[in-house]
Amino acid sequence: MRIFVMNMRGDPLMPCTQKKARILLKEGKAVIYKYDPFTIQLTYATGETKQDCHIGIDTGSKHIGMAITSENKVLFKGEIELRQDVKSNIDTKHIYRRSRRNRKTRYRQPRFLNRKRSDKWLPPSLQNRVDHTFHWIDTFCSLVSDPILHIEVGKFDTAKMINPEINGVDYQHGQTYGFFEERYFVFARDNYTCQCCGKSKDKILQTHHIIYRSNGGTDRVDNLITVCTDCHTSKNHQKGGILYKWQEQHKKVKQYKEPPFMNAIRKRIFARYPNAHTTYGSETTPHRKELGLEKTHYNDAITISGITNIKEDPKEWLLIKQFRKKKRSLHEATARKGRKEPNCFQKRNSKNTPFYRGFYLNDKVKVFGHGQIGYITGFTSGGAYVKNVDGEYITIPNKSYKQVSIKYLKLLSHNNNWQYVVKSAV
Structure with a gap:
């Protein structure tokens, strides 16, 4: 997987190999510009010869596939995993708020239809995914010079999916x-x-x-x-x-949540990226089979980029997952385990503490003596909860509890609201 490069002015150049990036950093000719995706910035003036770069985007309601290709070479490929818990969190907040208003509170006249909504309004669960889809498209477009954007969109008829014989009235x-x-x-x-x-x-x-x-x-x-x-x-x-x-x-009962989202984002993609080349899944699938690629989101993105023959395809790809970092629920319906009294004084649970002894939520850390790398999901007095990218707790060997003492943790990087994992293609 190639390394993104910026010139002295902060403008993008052609990505380079990992070996060349290490040499530039070692000789002091470059500095680290960004860790994820890893980007370096040159400290000396250089030529700015560039080739055409194509960015392929495989849009989806749960995963987004992204790939950057140039001259039949795959420079970068990855997947972004979007949050699916927005609606459930809003429902939980709704329950807490209603119970709080009905619990020894002053009377207030009910308010109805007091929210102004424009024609472009979307439910928060959909708006969150739309915003982050655009965020990552813009991010990768800023890492290469004058990219040619290719986006796969979807158009679905939900009524016809339910009843293929539906017609007219x-x-x-x-x-x-x-x-x-x-x-x-x-x-x-x-x-x-x-x-x-x-x-x-x-x-x-x-x-x-x-x-x-x-x-x-x-x-x-x-x-x-x-x-x-x-x-x-x-x-x-x-x-x-x-x-x-x-x-x-019956876990596989047909759900029709994704088609409305794909229809909504399709119109917004046309409005936001009018110069992008758009394609549909019916065109992507046969082209992917011609290239001999397996069905994955990043392979679909490679196909969407318009590549005709693959001369170079790295085995590594980047998985980006969104992490809910801020937990704002101070009033709880029921006291949590370990809390003997209700939370009447708005004291935040220790697991919701945003930082502790120089560590922050979602920090990438290495556990000494265990060798595993994970992410901090919560704090305790003197320790932290660490999970790997698959959501499994990392614990100290021969110990039954989940907490890991701070002295066993080594900070690798601050990640804010995203987790980055480099994986190898099978």
């Missing part, structure tokens, strides 16, 4: 057309029969979410089934219950 009707409520459509679809016990006579029927809403399930009729009151109990919702097992067996 059926788009206005929907699945539940002609039924008083969605529940009656679900009853009729399931022939007024409980889907757990198979009984229908003399039973009071209810609708049940196959994937619980607390686990990300939606209110779509595809996620609803008919159950009777004998089966629809709190016991059956718990682990080992019939409904819980049903959820485990």
Whole structure:
């Protein structure tokens, strides 16, 4: 994987090899400009001969593939993993706020429709992903000189994905057309029969979410089934219950969260990058197979960049993950483990402390005696919690607790809200 280079004025030049970058740094002809992605800046005047650089972007709702190519050589490739917890965090904040307002607070008149929304408004969960997609496109465009941008977009017809035979006025009707409520459509679809016990006579029927809403399930009729009151109990919702097992067996219930996001970002890409070359997945797949590349996000990005023949393809690629660094919840619905009294004085839990003894949340550290590299996710009195990139705790050998003492940690870099891991392609 090539190293990005800046000239003395801070303008981008052609990326160089890792060997050349080490030599320049050792001889004092360059200094480190940025650690992630690793970039150096020259300390002497040099020629500025440049070749055409193509940047391929594989947009997505969960992962973004990025690649930089030039003269049939892959200079850089990587993936960005976007956050998927924005909606759940907002829901949690909503619950805390409502309970706080109803707990010995002054009366206040309810406010409705007091938020101004423009035509470009998006829900926070979508807006977060749109903003960070544009952020990384702009970031990589600033690392190479006069790049040619290639972006894959998607256009989806959600109604046709649900019913391939839909046509004409059926788009206005929907699945539940002609039924008083969605529940009656679900009853009729399931022939007024409980889907757990198979009984229908003399039973009071209810609708049940196959994937619980607390686990990300939606209110779509595809996620609803008919159950009777004998089966629809709190016991059956718990682990080992019939409904819980049903959820485990139907984890692949079709969800339609990604198509609306891809439709929304497509219009915004056209408006923000009018000179970019756009393509679609139907064109990317056959071209990728011609190049002999496996199905990955960064390989799709290589294909999207318009490369026709690969002469050089590095084995290393960069994984970038977003980290939720700031935890602002001071009022908690229930006291956390270890806290004997409710949080009545707005004291932040020690795990939410942003820094401790020179270390900050999400710092990249090395654990002495263990040899593993991880990221700080929280602090305790005298120690910290360290997780690897896969979210697993790194602990001291022969110890059962998760905390790692500060004296066993060596700081590698501050990362702010992003985690960077160099991986090898299989």
